[in-house]
Amino acid sequence: MALLRSITSLRQIPSLSNVLASRTYFTYNNEPTHPIPDRTPKWVSPAEAVSVVKSGDHVFIHGAAATPRALVPALAEHGKKASLKDVRIHHIHTEGAGEYNNPEYAGIFRSNSLFTGGNSRVAINEGRADFTPIFLGEIPHLFNRGIIKPDVAMISVSPADEHGFLSLGTSVDVARAAVMNSKYIIGQVNANMPRTFGHAVIHQSHFDALVEGNIPLPDHKVKDLSDVEKAIGKHIAENLVDDGATMQMGIGAIPDAVLSLLKGHKDLGIHSEMFSDGVVDLFNLGVITNRFKKLQTGRMTGSFLIGSSKLYKFVNNNPYIVMMSIDYVNDEFNIAQNPKVTAVNSCIEVDILGQVCSDSIGTRVYSGFGGQVDFLRGAAKGLDGLGKPILAMPSVTNKGESKIAITLKSGAGVVTTRAHAHYIVTEYGIAYLFGKNYRQRAHALIQIAHPDHREALEKGAFERLKCMPSAD
Template sequence: MASVLKNAVRLATKTLHESSKSGVKATSRFFHFYSPEPCHPIPDKLPKWMSAEEAVSVVRSGMKVFVHGGAATPMPLVNALAQHGLDSDLNGIEIMDMFLICQTPYVQPEYKGIFRSNSFFIGDNCREAVNDGRADFVPIFLSEIPLLFRRNLITLDVALISVSSPDEHGFCTLGPSVDCARAALQNARYIIALVNPNMPRTFGDGMVHMSHFDAMVQEDYALPEYNSNRTTSEVEQQIGRIIATNLVQDGATLQMGIGNIPDAVISALWSHRDLGIHSEMLGDSMIDLVERGAITNAGKNIHPGKIVGGFAVGTKRLYEYMHDNPMIVMLDIGFVNNTSIISQNPKVTAINSCIEIDLTGQVCADSIGTWMYSGVGGQIDFLRGAALSMDGQGKPIIALPSTTQKGESKIVPVLKAGAGVTTSRAHAHYIVTEYGIASLFGKNLRQRAYELIKIAHPDHRETLEKEAFARLKCMPSP
């Protein structure tokens, strides 16, 4: 039986013919006896070790290439690919990525026509290119990105990923970024793995056997750090204190987005007990709460005792803390951000930020008018998970300073022309500024305007009240 199974797997692991489009010989990842699970060893298959330049030479014009994101962005491969595109006079290569924190050369004007970035979340690396029309953005819930690959809505020719060093059994991990990378490598025709000894070896869904790679490249370089020098303002600290004191209960399961406000909340939770983490993103600030004993994950129903994340971005301290740490599990983002999974945890408290909110509760978090800034991400995934928390104690929270750095109100009569509605007025529950909490759930438009004006900056309340009357044809009131 064993020999029959082995032969069947060999037959299923067939080499694709070189096509006129790509010229790539790749191993099919469809198995009759296995799903596209990348954890099992493929019999009689080993990747070839080569330089970054040799590895990316398989990329041809018109291909779709996935680039691993976050702290796992394989910059040596990215740089080699950019140079390969120039040297080989390539064109029409589409780069798929999700939240890169490194500056990527292929979005620069000199690469126009050779590469076109198509991002699922806009980062600093591609924001200018997207708004100049040289790159694309896909509005999509973070939880649904893996479906694009698994349903073959996007067929990937090549995946560029970073992995930790193979262990004695040939297993690597995707380190701090499992997110949608796992689905990408499961469905890519050709996989190039960058082995970096600085990549933390993590537990969870990121385990990959090296036999699934077609090429491997060895590079020793420091992982990119994200906002390592940022400081929180007094306004942000006040927002953090308000949330921690009034909305976060002992035993709560926390999700926090990116930014200073989530970090400010974390810094105000030191006296809390038995907190849990189930979050798309993990950062440095959680480490102090674990070491202080505030985070134990003891009451969680999903992976009790474990910190659950999809990707992690932070400093070297975070990456070293994650290495071989069985308390942290990095999982497929389709699981982490699944609303029905999130809602099973106790007292789910989702804390996210935004750019502006109108007087009816419509939240814009991805653009400033028509100028694209970030993306949909997992905001709705977790706001809904918290709102539908099975114990009825979930807290969906949007937190923002009352004004911009220029002193303009972030609570506005109407969103800017062209602004995206990331979170609809029906999804908005708790809105927090440095002036307090507005509870919108179950409130009508007149009541919502009243609640939001109360937490607006005092300099703007009179104007907002007049604008609310002009819009609603009645005075805001409780």
């Protein structure tokens, strides 16, 4: 955890210079829940709130459904009007335009994605923004150890309750650590933000400025599933998910397909860095009970969530949902304590040895490490020996290219190594790689490749391995 905020740093921001005495006695680990006596944040306009940002500052922006969309455009405008230079923006996936990434802001802002979203890919791949490869569960270390030192944190929160507590709502993830280590904290208070518990609560006295921003949250409804996605979901649901399993599921078509086919299961638990709408239906059907989980027994554990209004209504003021910091949720030992941990993640490309690319298409950055390896390792190291680390993908791209390849594309990033890969699933079946040699791995993966590519893959495997792929 970070040490006390330095006197010098605090005095650089006028609104904090008189606050030092009231904060220092209570900044052990910068814990944001205990009220600071006689301290109340100012209610200001978005423009006034972001006016504290100066050239050379490091700014943290809350991510996913909690992206503070009243503050981000105001920050961009302030950057232009004040002729700022070299402001660094740190974030995971954010929703909305991400104005700071636009070409006209080059030299004013430079964003640093710790997990990349669609609004950052072009800027990163054109060299105008940065990408940091890092496991999702380790991002809080960047703030706690002073590797990234935010001058300003811009976050979204629910309105305060009668005790003065606001909530980080849909995204505790890395935001809590950023808040704990920022010199100046701006909160966008959004009446649409669900109130969640666990590590989500933060007392209003820890804020320096509050802004009203009642903006609807991103609405990501479940899309219609393709036949390929349904087939992948069927393989996983029917063969790899046991009753009483603790599930980690991401967002997207394949997790949605798996969840839609678990209605006949019993006593599932949720310990996942994120979840979406699919868990609501399973909870209402009594499929998700969390009764066998070792951590937060009887409750659903997450760190961030994004979905539709159905999900946001479900988690609002719901003590059944425990939102924890990402370094807790994604800690391998915490994951491994739960029963039958079943981690389902997606990927972009797998070579015949089992190397997995999940964050790039060749040299082009696409997403990030996320929690994939955190949960694959947690499942593999499950204390009951019954964990299932699963990676799933369609067998071909939209252009018909095989996603199972002899070698990964030039420049592709390996997120999951050969030694980490256990179950690989396509619409054609399940390949189990753990303990298999190269020849056996190639054979197993070719069997779940698209039939149109199997002959070429077998030939390429022979050329690479100097022997025929074989199951024995």
